[in-house]
Amino acid sequence: MKIQIISRYTDTQLGRKVEAGEVLTVDADRAAVIIGKGFAVEIAEAKAEQSHVPKAERKHTPKAKKK
Numbered sequence: 001m002k003i004q005i006i007s008r009y010t011d012t013q014l015g016r017k018v019e020a021g022e023v024l025t026v027d028a029d030r031a032a033v034i035i036g037k038g039f040a041v042e043i044a045e046a047k048a049e050q051s052h053v054p055k056a057e058r059k060h061t062p063k064a065k066k067k
Helices: 028-036
Strands: 002-005 009-011 016-018 023-025 040-043
Touching: 002 028, 028 040
Parallel strands: none
Antiparallel strands: 002 023, 002 040, 009 016
16 A cells, blocks of 8 residues: 655654655555554555556557458
8 A cells, every 4th residue: 555644753663754745655554553643645556457548549450351
């Protein structure tokens, strides 16, 4: 799960200060804790397997003619 930090805080698991604007990938439980304390917001993850291509931008491949 990806989260974006909105407020600077010291992360004891990472052992460093996390700055506002950073994006972290964490498990759901860790995200719930950080978001619950008001330090971050969830970022929707884009699916990389299928990217949407508008119909107007698709390449046309003509079908074979039937005999």
